[in-house]
């Protein structure tokens with residue numbers, strides 16, 4: 001599915017990532033943990049094709065997207081890839097239904113099928129009855145669930161999620177992780193950043209980031 | 224410190240809170256837990272004088288602020304009350320230092336003293352070196368720590384925090400809760416919403432909200 005070779009990222013003089021090597025196989029479920037500010041979001045923004053200014057090489061399905069134009073990027077993001085942002089990034093003037101249907105805009109499915117997919121996923125994440133609410137009329141956890149629904153509605157091959165349960169209580173978190181597990185069992189590759197070790201246990205494998213470097217086991221990041 | 228009597232809140236036809244009764248004594252440390260969408264943020268927005276359109280009565284230090292003008296509200300919010308928002312609400316074009324000094328604007332302390340207070344709190348929350356970064360140049364957890372620093376910089380009598388550790392790893396969470404514990408031991412009243420039962424253990428008492436109603440013990444909300 002993807003291969004990262006010697007990737008680095010700086011913001012001006014500040015080094016956020018260095019010497020990152022990572023391979024994720026098709027159908028894998030990977031968790032990424034690490035302290036606040038260690039570089040997790042920076043790394044998955046690169047994996048999600050949201051940040052193209054890095055050093056080293058990144059191949060997604062054996063292809064590099066470094067020099068691809070925005071149109072092609074939106075196409076692949078709509079079809080192949082679902083992203084759950086740490087701060088949700090919902091469209092503030094659109095309601096729950098409209099926010100979730102965004103990835104389907106590029107898809108060639110007919111209207112009835114699209115409507116069904118959106119209604120199904122709204123029910124799955126427990127937001128039935130909130131279809132007409134705009135983000136400011138939702139709680140923090142409800143907004144997060146809209147962001148999750150939007151990422152999975154088009155059944156992408158790869159889901160990348162940045163702390164998908166950060167704003168959720170433990171019962172709702174379990175419900176979301178059950179959805180991810182079912183999607184993974186059906187073949188979806190999932191890469192998930194989390195601070196919650198109980199959530200990380202849903203993944204097959206966990207890697208750790210500390211001060212911009214990647215480690216395979218937690219011992220080397222314990223200070 | 225505060226007394227809530229038969230408070231309710233609706234958004235159009237939707238009832239978010241009903242029949243809420245709560246008393247919090249001076250120097251208490253109270254946790255509020257409950258499922259996503261149950262009414263936690265709605266309640267603490269009322270307690271923090273951010274939402275004045277509710278039914279019932281709310282007295283803060285034996286005074287009602289329902290008919291107070293905006294200027295007086297900003298004054299009391301600056302001096303007496305520190306609020307940590309669930310979505311941080313940082314000023315996007317200001318840097319870390321400037322965001323944290325906002326509550327001091329109303330304060331009559333002299334400039335040197337203000338500078339010292341801001342520098343101390345930046346160090347306390349582990350953001351030394353990030354003073355000049357604007358929110359978009361910070362990680363999720365770093366932004367949350369700026370929001371926490373802003374709420375405590377002016378040593379308010381009452382701190383109200385909405386999931387203050389939601390974007391933090393467990394080590395950084397403990398560091399923040401240690402800060403809250405020290406402030407509480409020095410006499411600060413703290414009311415904190417959390418989804419994390421380990422974080423709730425730092426409080427003296429926990430109340431639970433479910434579907435807009437308040438309960439004193441968890442058993443009655445277990446479904």
Ligand SMILES: Nc1ncnc2c1ncn2[C@@H]1O[C@H](COP(=O)(O)OP(=O)(O)OP(=O)(O)O)[C@@H](O)[C@H]1O
Nearest residue numbers: 137139140141142234239259260261262263264265
């Ligand atoms: N402006 C609004 N208009 C309509 N409904 C609203 C509005 N704000 C909140 N709600 C609804 O009120 C209910 C309570 O919201 P609240 O933000 O208090 O929940 P919460 O307990 O803080 O949840 P979370 O843990 O997800 O943050 C939710 O069902 C939400 O959809």
Ligand SMILES: Nc1ncnc2c1ncn2[C@@H]1O[C@H](COP(=O)(O)OP(=O)(O)OP(=O)(O)O)[C@@H](O)[C@H]1O
Nearest residue numbers: 011016036037038039040041042360362363364365
């Ligand atoms: N645009 C930027 N300019 C400068 N520094 C940045 C920028 N974006 C991020 N950083 C810095 O890069 C580092 C890594 O940030 P990143 O968002 O990847 O952390 P994270 O591991 O996701 O943390 P958290 O768990 O708090 O979300 C941080 O020290 C942050 O301050």
Ligand SMILES: [Mg+2]
Nearest residue numbers: 041086362363
């Ligand atoms: Mg992050």
Ligand SMILES: [Mg+2]
Nearest residue numbers: 139140264309
């Ligand atoms: Mg809330």
